[in-house]
Amino acid sequence: MAGINIAISQHVLEPYLDCSVQYAILNTIFNKAFVPMDLPEDSKLEPSYIQYYRNQCTAAFTRHKNSLTLIITTHEDILAIIEQLKDLRLTREQIKDHLRSRIAIQPEYREKLICEAIDLGVRLWLMIDVGEIIQTLVPGQRPIKWEQGYLQPLLHATFTPSIEIHERVKLDRIFTIYNLERIAGLHIFWTSNLADHLRLISDNTKVAIFHHASFLEHHRTNNMFPPGFVEETLRTLALLLPSHNKISRKWFQIQQRKFILDSSAADHGDLSTEERQIDNFVFWHDRLVILKQVFDEAEPSTIRQWWCDRRRRVQWYTFWVAATVLALTIFFGVIQSIEGGLQAYKAFNPT
Template sequence: MDSALLDALIQPTRTTLATEFWGKYENPSFNNFGINLVHFWEYYHSACRQALHDGGRHTAVRSHNDVVDVIRMLKSGVVRGEVRTVLRSKLSRKHDNEDEMLENAIDLAASLILMCDFGITSLSFSGRTELKWRHGTLQEFLADYFKDPPALSHEGMKLEKTFLARNLTRIGGIEIIWTENLVDHLRLSDDDTKVHIFHHASFLEYQMHSTESLLPDGLAAETLQTLALLCPSKDRETSRWLSRLPSLDKRLGHCGRLKTELRQIERFRFWRDRLIMLKQAYDETQPKTLTQWWHDRRNGVQWYTFWVAVLVLVPTILFGLIQSVEGALQVYASFKSLED
């Protein structure tokens, strides 16, 4: 645990860190869920690498123990200012950018325990939503951030069985950005041409069954429900589609399948408005390619009309082309006979 942040994580260290972060899981059959945090540890390593850029001069943490010390304070409800004071007392010498180092250390710990971007220092613009926590406890900040009730009207809106992640792309032409930032889940960007989906289902399962998760009650469970909505289990085409995306959490395709009563939009609270905006963006798309026309069965009458027109048009063009060729051959034969 006292090893450097960028050292390779051995399994005992991973187990200890997971327990320190989220406590022990309560469900006795947890290991039967097929949960694997391998993608979380990739995220952990990547976040630590970003925090330690430029020789680590922008953060006050250096080892896994340093991160755990901060997380213990966050979990115990210590306000941010007091955490900063404790970390300042541990510095071995004065630094010109001392305040920056302390703030970044706290942000890194909060990002790691929640998989939410608290403004981890990076040399490049990430394009991700960054949470700005500066006062009070982490629990208070999260409760305030996720407290707003849904605001958009959902009258007459239905989440059909065809409202799937793979159809967002192959029918709607909406590009999926698989994100590691929970607060970006279901966020539309680039004029509604892209949607961000949080794919770390194993992390969410751990949060739902752990004894010390800091996520607001119900958030992990509802996020898993949105994944079950978009990537239902035992859907053959979805399984084949996900199998071609090896960089994603394998648990993503095993989140369950929502029954009709659970597909009602009012069942969602945290992500309802984003689901509404995504569904509206998807419904407003029109197929642009033959492949999209073939898969787009949202409007049965339109689909049949289009393909009947294609079936009529193609033979018409083909026969017209044949007649044109025959006519050209006849003209050529006539000139040939006159020459002879």
Template sequence: MEVTSFLEGWRRASLSNEVLEHTINLAVSVWLMIKLGPVSEQEGPWRRLRWREGSLQDCIHEHFNKKPSLNLDGIRLPRSFNAWSIEKIGGVEIEFTDNLDDHLFLSEDNSGMKVQIFHHANFLQHFQSSMFPEGLLAETLDTLKLVFPQSEFGRLGGFKCKRRKFLENLWLKSREREIDTSLGSCGTLQAEARRIEKFNFWRDRLIVLKQAYDEKTPSSLPQWWYDRRNRVVWSTFWIAILVLVLSVAFGIVQCVQGGIQASKA
């Protein structure tokens, strides 16, 4: 708590000092992985915590302790709901963030939908402080186990799990920041732990993300191939494609045979 007292003391003493304010904001972002201050237009829709009065701890607790407000009826988080399916089937691009407050935040612009993932699994596992509400960091880690389950994205002995390559490609795409490579190796949520009512701090954002995922319909052949959420629809589509291909192939064969017969005549 010495760090908190130091920051709050300087804040009260020189609140109008813009340089000092930026320094304090930077210190908090490094210490607690939360960005403070107003959001500039260049930063887009991303979030910053406004600390105007009171203690920093009270500000953080008040911000994260808001009760979920969205209806959870019909929301399921199956084992197939993970980073790979969110991007490949749901059409939502995965981006990593160093700001805890941006975690699971879904945005949309002309280029499509993007979801921010707070990737610092080691921080969530080992940071101990009353600065955060009780259970927040543990629940955040659970969301990483949900989105990047070790059974899909980790390693088994010397072998990579089937989605490991996808995760490694995400790391390569995020060269501008140092990604926590323990992501994908921090466990897997079992069925009971995946129930939406088990989440409190991140429930609303999970609901928004899952609804966007459920509402997405395939728009390309690769998406139709990967999207097996509805096995009946998937089977019907590919049977129709197979029939079409066979019909075209049969038609081509008949045309060739007809041409050969005509040339012989």
């Protein structure tokens, strides 16, 4: 089997993945030839993706009460489906025909399990939520339905360049994920669904960020994605997680340890002024425009946000000068009140 260099006989429901199985998974997903000695170079890829792989498998098998083992018993079975998905000549129906020969149960239930197995393969290979995944949905998420035909045209149509919002926005350097949280008050939802990247959810109180940069790096030449799509997605990470912004980077490191994020998400440099022009983004254009509008329209509601919000310098200085004058007025007023009280006390108690 292409892409699988070692036997993968470990049962899919075993709680731990052997090291050899992990490398076989990575080699198949990314058409690579990783070996254990590559660990120092590619260690950023392993923790975040392998956790995603395990979570997806657990959710799929739990959803069907482990009956999915009628089709998928070992990790090799999963990777075999992914290899078929890579063949652009195969339609969904042809892949289903191959799987039908492996399961002898009632046709109605068989078809449901086969569809789940194929959709699981797509999710593991491309990190895109496809199929019935109700248990893992987040507010605002729209799973992709692949019911027939070829997979590549569906993905190209899903991620087609689209510019429907023509409002001009300036993607200045203050426009970072860190400032989206501390200034605009948005909650950052770290997603493993590429289709949710930059999506505002929960009544515009959260923004989903796809953090698997290493995954994207290894998929640069994957023609399942439209030309330029992967590169632009990586540039959105460089825009929102600038490498040379020490405060932003330190904040992300805390997030990375807390949520087991792909640490390379903040390793893609800084965009120049020319590169930051909104016209340079065609796949994520509209979501960036909406996100920037939410950021610009957000008003500080806490003292911390007032202190951090330097978007309008004159307003910031005016507010803090007024706040300082008010604080000093109150302070000296309290001092005078205390002094007056002491004087009154002395007047009635001279000794």
